[in-house]
Amino acid sequence: MEIQAGTPRISFSPEECTGCKLCELFCSTFHSKAVNPKRALINIKTVKLGTFEANVCRQCQPTPPPCANACPVDAFYVNDAGVYAIDSSKCTGCGSCVEECPYGAIWLDPVANTALKCDLCNGDPQCVQICPKKVLSEVK
Amino acid sequence: MTIPACYAGKILRVNLTSGKVSEEPLKEDMVKAFIGGRGLGAKYLFDEISPSIDPLSPENILIFMTGPLNGLPVPCAGKHVVISKSPATNTFLDCYAGGFFGAELKFAGFDGIIIHGKAEKLSYLLITDGKAEIKSAEHLKGKPVDEVTEILKEKNKISDLVVAAIGPAGENLVRMACVTNDLHHQAARGGIGAVMGSKNLKAIAVKGTQDLNVPDIDKLSEVAKEAIVEAIKNPEHEWALLGGTPEIVDLSQEVDVLPTKNFQYGEFEKANEINWEAIKNKIFIKKVACFSCPLGCRNLVEVKEGPFKGIILEGPEYETLALTGSNCGISDLNAVAKFNLLCDFFGLDTISTGNVVAFAMECYERGLITKEDTDGLELTFGNVDAYIKMPELIAYRKGIGAILADGVKVAAEKIGKGAEKYALHVKGLEYPGYDPRGSIGMALAYATADRGACHLRSWVIAKEAFGDLDPFTPEGKASEVIDDQDRNSIKWSLILCDFYMADYSIMVKLLSAVTGTQYSENELKLIGERIWNLTRAFNVREGFTRKDDTLPPRILEEALPSGKAKGHRVTKEDFEKMLDDYYSLRGWTKDGVPTLEKLKKLGLGDVAEKIGLKSN
Numbered sequence: 001m002e003i004q005a006g007t008p009r010i011s012f013s014p015e016e017c018t019g020c021k022l023c024e025l026f027c028s029t030f031h032s033k034a035v036n037p038k039r040a041l042i043n044i045k046t047v048k049l050g051t052f053e054a055n056v057c058r059q060c061q062p063t064p065p066p067c068a069n070a071c072p073v074d075a076f077y078v079n080d081a082g083v084y085a086i087d088s089s090k091c092t093g094c095g096s097c098v099e100e101c102p103y104g105a106i107w108l109d110p111v112a113n114t115a116l117k118c119d120l121c122n123g124d125p126q127c128v129q130i131c132p133k134k135v136l137s138e139v140k
Numbered sequence: 141m142t143i144p145a146c147y148a149g150k151i152l153r154v155n156l157t158s159g160k161v162s163e164e165p166l167k168e169d170m171v172k173a174f175i176g177g178r179g180l181g182a183k184y185l186f187d188e189i190s191p192s193i194d195p196l197s198p199e200n201i202l203i204f205m206t207g208p209l210n211g212l213p214v215p216c217a218g219k220h221v222v223i224s225k226s227p228a229t230n231t232f233l234d235c236y237a238g239g240f241f242g243a244e245l246k247f248a249g250f251d252g253i254i255i256h257g258k259a260e261k262l263s264y265l266l267i268t269d270g271k272a273e274i275k276s277a278e279h280l281k282g283k284p285v286d287e288v289t290e291i292l293k294e295k296n297k298i299s300d301l302v303v304a305a306i307g308p309a310g311e312n313l314v315r316m317a318c319v320t321n322d323l324h325h326q327a328a329r330g331g332i333g334a335v336m337g338s339k340n341l342k343a344i345a346v347k348g349t350q351d352l353n354v355p356d357i358d359k360l361s362e363v364a365k366e367a368i369v370e371a372i373k374n375p376e377h378e379w380a381l382l383g384g385t386p387e388i389v390d391l392s393q394e395v396d397v398l399p400t401k402n403f404q405y406g407e408f409e410k411a412n413e414i415n416w417e418a419i420k421n422k423i424f425i426k427k428v429a430c431f432s433c434p435l436g437c438r439n440l441v442e443v444k445e446g447p448f449k450g451i452i453l454e455g456p457e458y459e460t461l462a463l464t465g466s467n468c469g470i471s472d473l474n475a476v477a478k479f480n481l482l483c484d485f486f487g488l489d490t491i492s493t494g495n496v497v498a499f500a501m502e503c504y505e506r507g508l509i510t511k512e513d514t515d516g517l518e519l520t521f522g523n524v525d526a527y528i529k530m531p532e533l534i535a536y537r538k539g540i541g542a543i544l545a546d547g548v549k550v551a552a553e554k555i556g557k558g559a560e561k562y563a564l565h566v567k568g569l570e571y572p573g574y575d576p577r578g579s580i581g582m583a584l585a586y587a588t589a590d591r592g593a594c595h596l597r598s599w600v601i602a603k604e605a606f607g608d609l610d611p612f613t614p615e616g617k618a619s620e621v622i623d624d625q626d627r628n629s630i631k632w633s634l635i636l637c638d639f640y641m642a643d644y645s646i647m648v649k650l651l652s653a654v655t656g657t658q659y660s661e662n663e664l665k666l667i668g669e670r671i672w673n674l675t676r677a678f679n680v681r682e683g684f685t686r687k688d689d690t691l692p693p694r695i696l697e698e699a700l701p702s703g704k705a706k707g708h709r710v711t712k713e714d715f716e717k718m719l720d721d722y723y724s725l726r727g728w729t730k731d732g733v734p735t736l737e738k739l740k741k742l743g744l745g746d747v748a749e750k751i752g753l754k755s756n
Binding site: 038046132 | 323
């Protein structure tokens with residue numbers, strides 16, 4: 001079965017990205033209620049000096065996507081934004097979804113040890129809101 | 141007060157002599173009085189080193205410090221500070237660098253690092269999530285910063301490791317050696333990299349994944365979002381979003397303060413070849429930012445033609461364009477970019493390096509040094525071939541570089557023959573990119589800056605030559621300089637970037653939101669003044685008084701020959717008047733020493749005692 005990017009999802013245009021990490025900061029603040037960009041559900045990677053890549057869930061089709069299929073404890077659910085999210089109270093941090101993701105867009109929270117995947121902030125993505133250069137947008 | 145959770149809460153102590161690392165909690169009374177960054181670092185330095193020590197001896201300490209705002213989702217909090225006693229000036233020294241190092245250090249669990257002693261062999265410090273190890277850096281000996289950064293990432297298998305390192309200049313104790321972090325961010329001035337080199341410490345590499353906390357995260361988020369939107373909209377930040385600091389080239393040229401050919405002129409006939417327009421047309425690629433900065437003033441550039449084709453860097457900033465461009469008579473922008481890159485990776489401060497090269501060029505043209513001294517180099521103003529060799533010669537103390545590596549003050553002493561007339565410095569720190577003859581308040585700003593000639597503590601030119609105040613009158617300048625110095629003292633304790641036009645109301649809002657304690661503008665003003673007096677007290681303890689708050693001969697004696705400031709110099713009378721006003725408004729003696737009463741009022745009674753002030 002072919003895997004395609006779904007909608008809605010976060011889209012990134014790298015040209016104007018300055019690498020300020022405000023997206024990671026506000027994402028992690030919103031989700032973990034602590035300040036820690038390493039706990040963000042989006043990761044801005046420096047490919048080389050001044051060149052950045054955003055690693056963030058593509059909200060794969062078909063439904064359910066490989067990550068949700070791989071979860072042994074049923075921690076994935078569809079949220080109000082219409083995308084798969086992870087219930088961290090159920091997640092055991094086994095890493096099955098991390099392994100299954102073909103894009104490497106799921107990782108484990110370094111503090112809580114639960115899986116992190118972009119859930120579009122349940123409908124109001126913080127990264128899109130804060131990005132000073134508007135390089136992040138929500139494809140609807 | 142307990143220590144708020146926006147601080148990591150811990151200081152890392154590293155003793156390189158014994159090889160021991162330990163941690164200690166931040167002290168509540170110190171945090172309350174000095175906040176963080178500049179203030180806290182200054183207090184540690186004042187308390188922990190003895191007066192009159194050699195800055196390059198193991199007795200000196202090297203402090204990396206952050207503040208309560210670093211790492212948090214607030215605008216423009218990407219800087220950290222490196223503090224020590226300066227080997228260039230023997231004064232207090234604090235150097236600020238942007239990038240990602242400061243935030244990473246806090247996420248690794250430390251507000252600061254205090255480094256003592258000297259390692260037996262070249263070493264580096266690896267800090268990961270609350271753990272610190274001293275490791276061998278013998279394999280990094282003599283390597284430039286870009287290679288060191290790559291090697292440490294690979295060796296430790298951490299691709300996002302953040303590295304602050306010295307280049308060969310720091311290892312060779314060059315007194316204008318910087319510490320470079322994230323490749324192109326420098327804790328630049330006063331030979332801070334030489335202090336690191338004297339300790340046999342090549343680099344500090346950090347990775348952190350720990351939480352910072354605030355009392356009300358949703359409230360902070362709200363306050364910060366508002367501040368970020370306001371910062372982007374504020375017309376005072378428009379320059380940052382567009383050209384960044386290179387836009388100042390045109391401003392300086394217009395008002396005759398652009399250092400040209402070792403400050404012989406205040407305007408450069410080829411300024412339009414090194415200004416923002418030139419950068420935009422020839423080498424600009426895109427804007428880049430430091431951690432948490434919505435403005436992103438930095439320019440990523442690539443040289444697209446000629447012998448330096450292919451080099452990519454963040455820069456050159458205004459100071460580099462002025463001191464290594466016009467001040468050296470260099471109008472080849474590609475060469476300035478290359479010189480900038482060489483300084484970054486050899487680990488040299490571009491301001492002091494530009495100065496000392498310009499000084500050597502003038503000495504050469506006047507016959508004070510000859511081809512014999514330069515090993516055949518035709519060291520004239522504007523000669524790119526000779527100019528481009530200088531960073532390496534200085535960093536390795538080779539050839540003429542051996543004479544220049546300790547800065548213009550020492551170089552003038554070595555050369556003799558009246559060379560001090562051409563040495564632009566205060567207390568041994570070279571002049572920044574604003575000629576005070578076109579904006580007189582800068583003379584006072586440079587003379588009274590605690591680390592020697594520095595433009596950052598008070599950039600009063602913004603109000604004078606670049607603003608509405610008369611740039612040639614000494615009247616009213618002391619109070620402007622004092623306001624700037626006190627405001628920046630608190631701003632750099634939080635630590636917010638210089639380029640963020642955060643007034644007291646913004647600082648109050650952000651600090652109150654992250655700590656959960658409601659601060660007032662007056663409290664922050666008082667803390668700023670306390671910190672300024674503390675660093676002055678440090679310098680007084682080292683023997684610095686009014687006699688050292690000086691102007692270089694050229695600024696006092698020679699009038700600018702052309703441009704808007706034609707015929708202007710800073711007369712002794714005007715300068716002394718500004719100093720008198722300044723000391724009087726500061727509540728210091730006529731000799732520039734803080735009084736016992738003043739220090740006590742600022743809560744610095746212990747400091748007063750340590751500098752020998754006693755009540756009768």
